[in-house]
Amino acid sequence: MEQQLKELQTEALAKVEAAADLKQLNDIRVAYLGKKGPITEVLKGMGKLSAEERPKMGALANEVRAAVSAAIEGKQSALEQQAIQAQLEKETVDVTLPGRPARTGNAHPLTKVVEEIEDLFIGMGYSIAEGPEVEMDYYNFEALNLPKGHPARDMQDSFYITEDILLRTHTSPVQARTMEKHKGQGPVKIICPGKVYRRDNDDATHSHQFTQIEGLVVDENISMGDLKGTLEVFAKKLFGEDREIRLRPSFFPFTEPSVEVDVSCMCGGKGCRICKETGWIEILGAGMVHPNVLEMAGFDSKKYTGFAFGMGPDRIAMLKYGIDDIRHFYTDDIRFLKQFAEHE
Numbered sequence: 001m002e003q004q005l006k007e008l009q010t011e012a013l014a015k016v017e018a019a020a021d022l023k024q025l026n027d028i029r030v031a032y033l034g035k036k037g038p039i040t041e042v043l044k045g046m047g048k049l050s051a052e053e054r055p056k057m058g059a060l061a062n063e064v065r066a067a068v069s070a071a072i073e074g075k076q077s078a079l080e081q082q083a084i085q086a087q088l089e090k091e092t093v094d095v096t097l098p099g100r101p102a103r104t105g106n107a108h109p110l111t112k113v114v115e116e117i118e119d120l121f122i123g124m125g126y127s128i129a130e131g132p133e134v135e136m137d138y139y140n141f142e143a144l145n146l147p148k149g150h151p152a153r154d155m156q157d158s159f160y161i162t163e164d165i166l167l168r169t170h171t172s173p174v175q176a177r178t179m180e181k182h183k184g185q186g187p188v189k190i191i192c193p194g195k196v197y198r199r200d201n202d203d204a205t206h207s208h209q210f211t212q213i214e215g216l217v218v219d220e221n222i223s224m225g226d227l228k229g230t231l232e233v234f235a236k237k238l239f240g241e242d243r244e245i246r247l248r249p250s251f252f253p254f255t256e257p258s259v260e261v262d263v264s265c266m267c268g269g270k271g272c273r274i275c276k277e278t279g280w281i282e283i284l285g286a287g288m289v290h291p292n293v294l295e296m297a298g299f300d301s302k303k304y305t306g307f308a309f310g311m312g313p314d315r316i317a318m319l320k321y322g323i324d325d326i327r328h329f330y331t332d333d334i335r336f337l338k339q340f341a342e343h344e
Helices: 002-018 022-032 038-048 053-090 109-123 150-153 171-184 224-239 291-296 315-319 336-344
Strands: 134-136 166-168 190-196 210-218 245-252 253-264 282-288 305-311
Touching: 002 038, 002 053, 002 166, 022 038, 022 053, 038 053, 109 224, 109 315, 109 336, 166 171, 166 210, 171 190, 171 210, 171 291, 171 305, 210 224, 210 315, 224 245, 224 253, 224 282, 224 305, 224 315, 245 282, 253 305, 253 336, 282 315, 305 315
Parallel strands: none
Antiparallel strands: 134 166, 190 210, 210 305, 245 253, 253 282, 282 305
């Protein structure tokens, strides 16, 4: 029995020394020190020994257990230290290497177009005016010559919150509010950028939320010629000096006369898919401010005249960047947005 215990100790210590990882070491611990291990099996035969030999074999067995256990603990400590050192070496950062540049965002294509239009009109002496997106029916419709029950309201399906409060369907309420603040005294020269909302079925060219920029000029002796000259400058600066505009008669309740404004297509009038083979692309609506709108805002329509225009930066951005689906602007797909970083 004494020989068996010594042989087990020698065998166990050799395996502990050869253990390559913590799992293998734990398997050795279970194999030699567990309840079903060989040391335990040897001790089961102590009943056959004499009373004098039992204490001696018991002490030897404890020494063997202690030796194997101490060897395992020492090996475990060494393996844990090796694992930590290996991890540190693996995760070492070379501080002398150049740092990785942080990815920066870029302006949204709509933001770029809006800011370009704002800069253009600010250069022409306009100021920027803003107003609430949750608007009163009075400013959204009534102050713009659209009384309750007017059939032209059907042109703008609206999101009503109460009977008298809705999400604005255009930025025209900002014009009404601004004129009201001037208390009948000109001049007024503003552009009104912002989000607007209409109940619509979203598709490639329609969205229930979109961006709009409207402009307003009110002063003495303002004419249709001033409107056309302003829009010609706008079109040439935004789309290119070779572009032309044309005005077509139209109807808007808050302007009289009213026009639709087209810009010549980049195809040079030859006709293409973008202009639907017409050579022209519709970009905005405009007209002379209706006398009723001036009077409701406190201006004397016999003394003051004015013009107003409204455009959709979404549509302009689609034309400018060749985008074929308006929904790309609002789905926040990083693959779409990062394409415009190169245009910065």
